[in-house]
Amino acid sequence: MAKKTIQPTTLSQAEPDEARDVTIKGDELSLASDPRGRVAEQFRGLRNSVVALNPEGAPRSVVLTSSVAGEGKTIATINLGLALAELPGTEVLLLDANLHSPGIEEKLGLPRRQGLADVLSGSCPIDSAIRATSVGGVHVMGAGNLPDNPSQLLGSERMRTVLGSLKRRFTYVLIDxxxxxxxxxxxxxxxxxxxxxxxxxxxxxxRHQVEQTHNTLEALGGNVLGTCLTGAEEENSYD
Ligand SMILES: Nc1ncnc2c1ncn2[C@@H]1O[C@H](COP(=O)(O)OP(=O)(O)OP(=O)(O)O)[C@@H](O)[C@H]1O
Ligand SMILES: [Mg+2]
Structure with missing residues (x-):
């Protein structure tokens, strides 16, 4: 029988501390660029609502999604993570599960490394895919080498197991x-x-597309906590 070819991975493994000196910046990352501004304060409001729904402080995984592309999911994931990490003792993981068009590492100014897809396919241990950032309490796991079968990987039992292990390490796992x-x-x-x-x-x-998205998410067992509005005078709201 022919030996199975092992596809070489192109991204290298992360070093846990390699991102500690990279300052998080960028105008849209308001918690970092303008921490006293209106948008930062609105993300703190979103954070407070998420925390209020979790009075016992149990580890929580929260998915950020939108109806269509480019609505601001990645920026919102990072800003919410930075806001959560302001709370003492809160450890946050920014997890890039956009295996089609990942963006978290780029927006943090970091090189792409092996990440979620590699962990799910078994080619990278969880700990080797996690990097600390320059902000205390904020860690990142990128998307990794983009697979041909994202839905299969993300829908696998292994995803459930990985999420369970991440919740043992972090207070909040925010999933882009x-x-x-x-x-x-x-x-x-x-x-x-x-x-x-x-x-x-x-x-x-x-509006009808937002409602359709809401219904689809809930039909598959999702618990929609609320909405985060971007691109408005009132940037974020929560209901
Ligand atoms: N709060 C914000 N304030 C200003 N600009 C923003 C904000 N959020 C997002 N943007 C702008 O919108 C663009 C898209 O944002 P982002 O990449 O977060 O969207 P996305 O929903 O993750 O996109 P994709 O669907 O491609 O993953 C960014 O280039 C950014 O400039
Ligand atoms: Mg994105």
Whole structure:
């Protein structure tokens, strides 16, 4: 029998401390660039609502998704993570589960490394995919080498196991995902996470599409905690 070819992975493994000296910046990352500004304060409001829904302080996994692409999921994931990490003793993981168009590492100014896809396919141990950032309490796991079969990986039993182990290490695991109307991945992960925040860019997504997304997420067992509005005078709200 022919020997199975092992596909070489192109991304290298992360060093746990390699990102500690990389300052988190960028205008949209308001918690870092303008921590006293209005948008930062609105993300603290979103954080407070998420925390209020978890009075016993149990580890929680929260999916951030949207109806269509480009509504601000990745920026919202990072800002919410930075806001959560302001609370003493809170350890946050920013987990990039957008295996179609990952963005967390790029927005943090970090090189891409092996990440979630590699952990799910068994080619990288969980700990080797996690990096600390320059902000205390904030860690990151990137998407890793992009697979041909994202939904299969994300819908696997292994995803449930990995999420369980991450919740033993972190207080909040924030999961960035693709847009939910076109790609089913967010609905799949939403069904196994503790909650979902629906990111909505005002003026971009018609209300009926937002409602359709909400219904799809809940039909697959997701618990939609509320919405995060972007691109408006009132940047974020929570209901
Ligand atoms: N709160 C914000 N304030 C200003 N600009 C923002 C904000 N959130 C997002 N943007 C802008 O919108 C663009 C898309 O944001 P982001 O990458 O977070 O969206 P996304 O939903 O993750 O996109 P994709 O579906 O491609 O993953 C960014 O380039 C950013 O400039
Ligand atoms: Mg994104």
């Amino acid at each position: 995902t693709p847009e939910a109307l076109r790609i089913s991945d967010a609905s799949l992960i939403g069904g196994i996470a503790d909650g979902i925040v629906l990111v909505v860019r005002l003026g971009l997504t018609p």
